[in-house]
Structures are given as structure tokens and as C-alpha cells.
Amino acid sequence: MVGTVLGRAGGTITARLDRLSDRRFGLLVSVPALLLVAAFVLPPILSVFGLSFFRVELAKDDLTPFVGLRNYLERLPIDEVVLQTIPRTLLFAAAVTLVTIPLALVTALVLNRRFRGSGIFLMAVLTPWAVASVVAGVFWRFIFDTHFGIVNGLLIGLGLIAEPVNWLQDTGNAVVIAIVATAWRSVPLLALLLLAALRTIPSSHYRAARMDGATGWETFRWVVLPAIRPTVLVVAVLQIIIGLQVFDLLFSLTSGGPGRQTYVLIYAIYDKAFNNLSLGYASTLTVILFGLIVACSLLLVLIQGRRRASGMSGGDDGASDQRAWTVAGRAAQLAAVAGTRYESGPRRRLRIPPRAGKVGFAIVTIALFLFFFAPIAWVMISSVQPERNLTTMPPTLTLDLWLDGYRTVYGDPVWFSSLITSLEVSLITTLVVIVLSAPAAYALARYDLPGKRGVIAILIFTQMVPAVVMAIPVLRIFQILRITDTVLALVLVNVAFWVPLVVWLLRNFFADVSISLEKAARIDGCSRLGTLFRIVVPASAPGIAATAILLLIGTWNEFLFAVVLGQRDTITITRRIVSTNNFGFGETLNQTPPPNMLASAGIVAVLPCLLLVLLFHRRIIAGLTEGLVKG
DSSP states (O other): OHHHHHHHHHHHHHHHHHHSOHHHHHHHHHHHHHHHIIIIIHHHHHHHHHHTTBOOBTTTOSOOOBOTTHIIIIIGGGOHHHHHHHHHHHHHHHHHHHHHHHHHHHHHHHHTSOOTTHHHHHHHHHHHHHSOHHHHHHHHHHHTOTTTOHHHHHHHHTTSOSSOOOGGGSHHHHHHHHHHHHHHHHHHHHHHHHHHHHTTSOHHHHHHHHHTTOOHHHHIIIIIHHHHHHHHHHHHHHHHHHHHTOOHHHHHHTTTOSTTTTOOHHHHHHIIIIISOBHHHHHHHHHHHHHHHHHHHHHHHHHHHHHHHHHHTSOSOHHHHHHHTSHHHHHHHHHHHHHHHHTTSOOOOOOOOHHHHHHHHHHHHHHHHHHHHHHHHHHHHHTTSOHHHHSSSSOOOOSSOOOHHHHHHHHOHHHHHHHHHHHHHHHHHHHHHHHHHHHHHHHHHHSOOTTHHHHHHHHHHHHTSOHHHHHHHHHHHHHHHTOOSSHHHHHHHHHHHHHHHHHHHHHHHHHTSOHHHHHHHHHTTOOHHHHIIIIIHHHTHHHHHHHHHHHHHHHHTOOHHHHHHOSSSOOOHHHHTTOGGGOOSSOOTTOOOOHHHHHHHHHHHHHHHHHHHHHHHHHHHHHHHHHHHHO
8 A cells, every 4th residue: 555655646746747848847856956056055155255355363353344355455465475376376377287288188199099008008097086186295295205205215226316305395396396296186187188079080080181191290280289279278278277276285295385385375275264264364365366267267268269250250151160160170171281281292201110109109108107107006015015115215125015004094993984984975975966966967958947058157157166265154154053073064065066067067968868769758658757767867877977986086085175174073084194193103293104104094095086996997988078078
């Protein structure tokens, strides 16, 4: 009887949903996610702009007097330390971009070719992306450490230096290391974006270029590069935006030093907000950072607009001009132009012998493999070596493995509690975000909802906002609600942070499902919900799975919210790894743990994400490249 009643209730709900118009059904299923964005994402973002007009000094008083523009016009101009962070932040973002874009492009070109060992290379490329930014800083600090760093060990072993170099206390060296470490962490995502663009170029264009006698360089110059140039511009601006927000890695790598040479704007925001508890002034700095990000985004829009304008004005037939700005159409045009140039007369070309080309490709591939995987491999090796073997110069490795570090980490109640906290936050956040985001993404992909363009614009807008923008007001709100230092607080803030991005990604996957399949299912008598769960969701399963993996890794690796909201009882693994005072291995206050113990803890912190990448790397590539190229 109970089953009959539930069946009738379910049938009644399904029948009522089927009687709704498409617009009303779309609004109904998208309400939970859109309400979440409206209630928990937009208010904190907007409140930061409001807070910038107030004096909120929690360490001195709890008053919030209105000061208008004084934070901008009076306090900021006399704060030389903060003023110096603005050009430093811009230069750092530009330098990281100049290093990252060529590396990402070369990596994407290698990934786009089939060769023996390509699967291993693919996994190596993805491993830095699986490492949390704050842990990446720990890894690179470990590599360049004065006393046990492998760089000093190799240089001394080769006779290039006589004594260990204190790399991170030298201004020039520290900045270069920070740039390289940031690029190491950023290249995988940008390479996936470029790989998605490369895979849209039809193979016929490569064959046409070869038939016209083009060399490899000429094919890249006249066919590949013009076809992916819009994506390269997008990736460059995206990397600049990412570079403006680098905090976690610098926090654990240099702590803003030496001196203040890596003390960037977002670091100053964190310092003012959560060390000095000056929320009003920190909000002012956050608005400035947001302005820099918006300026970079508008630069991208301007570049794209000019390219489209010049392209659309170049021909008589509007339809053919429009087709010329598709990737395939543009590539075909350039291939034809290239062919004309090849036939325009004899000219000298540098042709590399096939064997030399293969050797060069192998060298580049091996160099990239070492760049991506060697830092993680060395930390793994160090985690099973006795301390005395690591502190000699050069280090002496042994097969007598030391496993006490892993036993200590997994057996220590403090570390085990952090592992459980990270696991709970990651799993709950992923489940809630997918359940809330999927219906809204489906509605935005399929139905002409009122205000649809505005909703999409808001989703894009939220992705330009640094996480620290949400962290400042969220800390105050959660303090009032007395839910800080709880798993609930971390789940709430992570769900609010991830929902807009996941709605955007899933929308692209759902839009790719043929609408004729849904119509056929409805004609066969399938309900709206039945069509969604039996047709659309299975067809989009690779994209949904890739998004879920992205969520798991991103939430596990999250650091800023964990620092702001976790205090004593709710400390995630990413915060634990940089909390020297709470490291939990019996060392005295502020004493650095032994190198092999630190390495063991670092591997434990990244192991779940590394396993996800190793097991599902092809699904991640397939799902994310499809979603990113459409988005």
C-alpha cells in the first residue's frame, strides 16, 4: 500500500510538471541554484563594495562609522606598503603569463600528437593541477631549501657551487622561483584550453598544407596559429587574471618575502582583513583588485571585438565573412593563402630531417615531462628516505626505505582529523553542488527563460570576483551566526563559490545533447523528468563526471576559506600542511619538521587528488576540453 501511495504521488507530481509550459518548468527546476546565488553569492560580493565606505576595525572596536571615500582618498595614498603592491602585482602577473603561455602552447601541441608513452605524458601534465597551490608552494620551497634542497645538492655534486645557496632569501632568485612555481601550477589548465582549440582544426587543413609543400614551421605559422589565436588571447587574459590572484602558493613558498618582494595585492588584502581585522580598508583594497581584474576582462572583450569588426568588414558576402571567423573556416582560408605563397616562387626553406625532428620532439617531451613530474617525484622519494641521507650535499639515496613518516601521519589524531574534515567537506560539497547546479544548467541550456542573458552575465561576473571578496563578509556573517570552525561553514561557503562555475560548465554539456533525442522520448510517452534523467543525464555523463572530479579536487585543495573559517576544531589538510605550530609531530614551537616528515605530510595531502588524476585522466581531458571549448 505504501508503494502504491508513493507511486501515485510520484505520478501526480510528474503529471503536473508535464502540464507546465517550458518556461515555467525551466524556472521551477532552476530556482534552487539561482536562489543560492542570489542569497549567498551576490550579497557578500556587493557587501564588500559597501564595506569599503566604512571603518571596521575589529581589533580596536566594533563600531562601523561611515567614512565615505576616505579609505580610497586618504588612507590608501599614505600606505606606501600597499601602494607598492599594485605595480608589483601587475608585473608578477605579466611575468607569469609570459612564462606560462609558451609552455602551455608547447604542451598542448605535444598532447595533440600521438606517440608511444603519450598516456604517461598526459598523466604527468595533469599532476601539478592536482596539487593544491599551497602544497605546491611547500614542494618548491622543499626543492630550493638551503639545507636539504635538491637544487643545492645537484649543483654541489656537479661542482658548480661550493656552498649551499639560500635561494629564497635572495630577491631575484625568490621572484624567479615564485614565477616558475606559479607557471608549473597553471600550465595544465591552460594547455587543456589550447588543446581543445587545436582539436577543432580539421585534419584536412594539415594535409592541404603538406600537399602545398609547407614545412612544419610554415604549417604552424599559417594554419595552426591563426586558427587558435583567439583562444591564445583568451588564455593569456585568463592567466593574467589568475596571476593577479596568486596567494596560496606565495603564502607557503615565500610568505611575501624576502623583504616584501613577493608581497602582492591579494596578500595585503589577506593581511589587513584577517591579521589586522581591518575589514573596511581590506574591502577597499579588494575593490581595487576587482577593478584590475575587470580591466583585464574588458581588454579581452575589446580585442575580440576589434578582431570581429576587422574580419566582418573585409568581404562583400556577410555569410562568408561570418564563416571565415569560425575556426575551421579561418584555418581553411589561411591554408589556401599559405599554398599561394608556397607557389609564388622559389625560396629557401629550412627543412629539418625527419630523424632530427623526431629527436627534437623527444627532447622537448622529456623536458616537459621532467618539468611537470620531477618536483612531485622528488618529494615522493624524499618521503621514504632517512633524514641523514637528505641533509648531505649532494643527497645520498638508499633502497632501505623509511616509512615512519606515513605511519606517523596516518596514526596521528591531529592529521587524521584533518583528513576526515577535508574528505567530508569535499564529498558533501560535490554532491550538493551537482544536485543544485544540474537542473539550473539544463534549464539555461534548453529553455528561453526570462532574463536568461542577465543570469548568464551574473554567472560570468561571479567568476571574475576573487575568492577573498566572499571571505571578508562571510567571516563576519558566520561569526554572528556562530557557525565558524564547523564543517557546515566550509560546505556552505564552498557550495556558494562553486555553483556559478558548475552551472556554466554543465550548461555547455547539456546544450551539446541533441534536442531531437528529447523530442523523440517525449513522443514515446516519457515525462519531462524521465527525459532529463534517462536521456540528457546519461548523454552528458562524461561531462558531469569530469565536473564532479574537478569539484572534488578543487574543494580538497581549497585553502583561503579553510584559513578564514577553520580555527581549531575544523582544520583541513591544506591548512594543516602550513601550520607549523600545529604540525603534530612533537617538534617545538615554530621549528621546521624534519625534511622526510615534511615530504611525507605533503604527499599525504595531495595523494587523493593524484589518484583521481591517475585513474580518470582521460575522462578529465575528454570532459573538460569539450566543456571548455564550448564555454
